[in-house]
Amino acid sequence: MNTRLDxxxxxxxxxxxxxxxxxxxxxxxxxxxxxxxxxxFAFGDIYSxxxxxxxxxxxxxxxxxxxxxxxxxxxxxxIQGSLHVGLTEKQIIEAFIQCLPYVxxxxxxxxxxxxxxxxxxxxx
Amino acid sequence: MNTRLDxxxxxxxxxxxxxxxxxxxxxxxxxxxxxxxxxxFAFGDIYSxxxxxxxxxxxxxxxxxxxxxxxxxxxxxxIQGSLHVGLTEKQIIEAFIQCLPYVxxxxxxxxxxxxxxxxxxxxx
Amino acid sequence: MNTRLDxxxxxxxxxxxxxxxxxxxxxxxxxxxxxxxxxxFAFGDIYSxxxxxxxxxxxxxxxxxxxxxxxxxxxxxxIQGSLHVGLTEKQIIEAFIQCLPYVxxxxxxxxxxxxxxxxxxxxx
Amino acid sequence: MNTRLDxxxxxxxxxxxxxxxxxxxxxxxxxxxxxxxxxxFAFGDIYSxxxxxxxxxxxxxxxxxxxxxxxxxxxxxxIQGSLHVGLTEKQIIEAFIQCLPYVxxxxxxxxxxxxxxxxxxxxx
Amino acid sequence: MNTRLDxxxxxxxxxxxxxxxxxxxxxxxxxxxxxxxxxxFAFGDIYSxxxxxxxxxxxxxxxxxxxxxxxxxxxxxxIQGSLHVGLTEKQIIEAFIQCLPYVxxxxxxxxxxxxxxxxxxxxx
Amino acid sequence: MNTRLDxxxxxxxxxxxxxxxxxxxxxxxxxxxxxxxxxxFAFGDIYSxxxxxxxxxxxxxxxxxxxxxxxxxxxxxxIQGSLHVGLTEKQIIEAFIQCLPYVxxxxxxxxxxxxxxxxxxxxx
Numbered sequence: 001m002n003t004r005l006d007x008x009x010x011x012x013x014x015x016x017x018x019x020x021x022x023x024x025x026x027x028x029x030x031x032x033x034x035x036x037x038x039x040x041f042a043f044g045d046i047y048s049x050x051x052x053x054x055x056x057x058x059x060x061x062x063x064x065x066x067x068x069x070x071x072x073x074x075x076x077x078x079i080q081g082s083l084h085v086g087l088t089e090k091q092i093i094e095a096f097i098q099c100l101p102y103v104x105x106x107x108x109x110x111x112x113x114x115x116x117x118x119x120x121x122x123x124x
Numbered sequence: 125m126n127t128r129l130d131x132x133x134x135x136x137x138x139x140x141x142x143x144x145x146x147x148x149x150x151x152x153x154x155x156x157x158x159x160x161x162x163x164x165f166a167f168g169d170i171y172s173x174x175x176x177x178x179x180x181x182x183x184x185x186x187x188x189x190x191x192x193x194x195x196x197x198x199x200x201x202x203i204q205g206s207l208h209v210g211l212t213e214k215q216i217i218e219a220f221i222q223c224l225p226y227v228x229x230x231x232x233x234x235x236x237x238x239x240x241x242x243x244x245x246x247x248x
Numbered sequence: 249m250n251t252r253l254d255x256x257x258x259x260x261x262x263x264x265x266x267x268x269x270x271x272x273x274x275x276x277x278x279x280x281x282x283x284x285x286x287x288x289f290a291f292g293d294i295y296s297x298x299x300x301x302x303x304x305x306x307x308x309x310x311x312x313x314x315x316x317x318x319x320x321x322x323x324x325x326x327i328q329g330s331l332h333v334g335l336t337e338k339q340i341i342e343a344f345i346q347c348l349p350y351v352x353x354x355x356x357x358x359x360x361x362x363x364x365x366x367x368x369x370x371x372x
Numbered sequence: 373m374n375t376r377l378d379x380x381x382x383x384x385x386x387x388x389x390x391x392x393x394x395x396x397x398x399x400x401x402x403x404x405x406x407x408x409x410x411x412x413f414a415f416g417d418i419y420s421x422x423x424x425x426x427x428x429x430x431x432x433x434x435x436x437x438x439x440x441x442x443x444x445x446x447x448x449x450x451i452q453g454s455l456h457v458g459l460t461e462k463q464i465i466e467a468f469i470q471c472l473p474y475v476x477x478x479x480x481x482x483x484x485x486x487x488x489x490x491x492x493x494x495x496x
Numbered sequence: 497m498n499t500r501l502d503x504x505x506x507x508x509x510x511x512x513x514x515x516x517x518x519x520x521x522x523x524x525x526x527x528x529x530x531x532x533x534x535x536x537f538a539f540g541d542i543y544s545x546x547x548x549x550x551x552x553x554x555x556x557x558x559x560x561x562x563x564x565x566x567x568x569x570x571x572x573x574x575i576q577g578s579l580h581v582g583l584t585e586k587q588i589i590e591a592f593i594q595c596l597p598y599v600x601x602x603x604x605x606x607x608x609x610x611x612x613x614x615x616x617x618x619x620x
Numbered sequence: 621m622n623t624r625l626d627x628x629x630x631x632x633x634x635x636x637x638x639x640x641x642x643x644x645x646x647x648x649x650x651x652x653x654x655x656x657x658x659x660x661f662a663f664g665d666i667y668s669x670x671x672x673x674x675x676x677x678x679x680x681x682x683x684x685x686x687x688x689x690x691x692x693x694x695x696x697x698x699i700q701g702s703l704h705v706g707l708t709e710k711q712i713i714e715a716f717i718q719c720l721p722y723v724x725x726x727x728x729x730x731x732x733x734x735x736x737x738x739x740x741x742x743x744x
Binding site (some may be wrong): 410413414418419421423424428429431432433435436437438439440446462463465466467469470471472473474475 | 542543547553555560561562563587590596598599
């Protein structure tokens with residue numbers, strides 16, 4: 001029994017099950033172990049920890065993605081995930097605005113543009 | 125009456141009053157307007173907004189500082205600030221651990237080293 | 249009367265009026281306050297300062313955008329803005345070349361590709 | 373006789389001749405000197421040095437490109453170049469996986485996506 | 497039996513046993529799980545993989561650390577580790593020089609300064 | 621006759637002769653070719669170009685160094701160099717302030733702290 005893998009699958013489903021499947025599928029032929037590490041390490045070891053709830057973990061995640069830049073694909077997954085664990089659209093945008101004094105406008109505008117697409121998609 | 129400046133001073137005091145004084149003092153002779161922008165824009169315009177509480181705002185802030193790197197001085201201010209607005213030591217470390225899958229070990233180890241110093245100082 | 253907002257609108261018009269309208273429009277429904285901060289803080293507080301002229305400010309801006317990477321959208325706005333305040337195409341490319349020893353080829357090639365598009369568009 | 377230019381052309385051909393022509397062509401009208409610096413400095417001065425072989429140099433190059441982010445175009449050139457100098461598909465992916473503990477998942481996933489495209493193209 | 501932890505300890509000893517002990521000790525009171533993740537994930541899961549040998553893995557590692565910047569502490573560990581797995585001083589410097597066209601001079605000079613200290617220490 | 625090396629030495633002397641000597645000395649035993657590349661490529665090929673004057677080139681340089689972070693040593697050299705080619709203290713600080721909307725406060729505060737040291741040193 002692989003507890004870390006099981007835990008990871010369960011956690012990832014709680015955050016963003018659809019994206020999970022897509023990422024795993026895209027890695028299958030080229031780097032399946034990276035998919036396994038995402039499940040076992042990122043979701044099995046880290047997301048499952050106590051100390052912060054899933055809303056706080058997604059707040060940290062989208063902030064880190066916004067700050068490092070060049071993460072459009074991952075931001076899509078985790079903005080959707082943020083909504084899925086219970087953050088509101090307003091809170092997500094507010095987290096991006098809180099980054100303004102620390103990273104300036106360009107990265108915040110990039111992240112807002114991704115959020116705008118996700119929010120619009122969800123309305124259809 | 126300069127409402128933004130007053131609001132900024134009030135917000136900064138809530139986050140980390142001591143650091144505020146130090147930063148302002150260090151900017152006084154060389155770039156006093158930057159001190160004013162920190163108060164008016166970062167704290168007057170942004171921290172005072174609704175939508176996220178101060179604990180969430182500091183969670184976003186320390187994550188952004190960890191992620192961009194080369195921010196030891198600012199991390200000191202905002203780890204102290206995070207404690208001041210009510211985050212626990214455990215939550216701060218947990219936020220850093222949540223960054224592991226997104227930025228890797230080096231930046232997380234850097235931030236933990238800063239937190240270790242701050243936590244130790246607070247015990248004396 | 250909101251002097252900062254008025255000043256910001258005036259400054260942004262001097263730099264790149266068309267882009268300004270587009271950015272504001274794209275932010276209107278999702279994060280209008282970010283548009284307000286761009287006008288009041290970036291353009292009202294910063295661009296309007298003395299000490300450097302608009303050509304020097306745009307030189308600084310495009311250099312910062314090139315260096316941080318993942319800023320194609322903003323580079324478009326400010327390469328156009330650089331031309332608008334009086335920098336020549338040659339000076340813009342020369343600023344990018346000056347970055348070579350400090351950031352290496354990839355980011356410089358990225359910025360040149362954006363400039364190439366803008367310069368070509370302007371010829372039509 | 374321009375030895376550096378000749379050496380650079382020869383080295384670049386060994387790494388990725390096709391891409392070389394494309395990059396030079398795209399720079400011709402806008403910044404031809406940057407093309408010359410790529411040949412003379414990057415390939416003439418650096419790639420031609422002893423101390424590391426071309427496989428090791430490409431390993432370093434794709435790692436640096438992955439790590440800095442926003443380098444899709446350059447990664448394409450140098451993943452192709454890595455194969456051309458004798459690294460295997462497996463070794464390239466393995467180098468990306470080795471970056472996981474140092475940069476986290478997002479940048480590694482970005483680089484894998486680029487490699488996937490290149491590997492697929494080569495099969496057609 | 498925790499195979500990943502055992503494997504990680506064994507791999508880390510092969511790379512840099514002394515540094516390993518120091519890092520674990522510094523994490524013990526504040527974030528012991530991060531030490532465990534370094535052993536289990538970075539060294540147990542990743543370094544132990546086939547496909548690249550330890551010299552190639554350290555080449556990738558020091559390149560990634562140089563490129564991201566603000567990693568002096570980690571560079572010390574892995575420059576020492578690079579020597580320990582069999583890279584020569586000349587090869588390490590050569591890897592840094594290979595980064596010049598991709599990241600520019602400042603980060604390369606930073607990494608050379610760290611290497612200089614490590615090489616000198618080893619001579620005493 | 622090595623024109624590029626001679627030109628580079630001459631340009632570097634115009635920007636910051638003292639720092640030049642120090643950097644070359646520190647590289648002499650470990651990576652002398654990097655010193656040669658700084659002279660030949662950075663100063664011989666790039667700084668000597670027409671299109672921008674030395675004040676504009678230093679403006680670009682300090683902006684790029686501020687923006688990428690972890691460049692304290694290089695910022696010292698080029699803040700001194702900026703003064704040497706004729707930029708005023710006020711213009712240097714103003715360039716840093718112009719970066720605020722693009723990179724946020726932390727990197728600007730770091731650069732101001734370096735400038736403060738250099739300006740104070742020059743007064744003694």
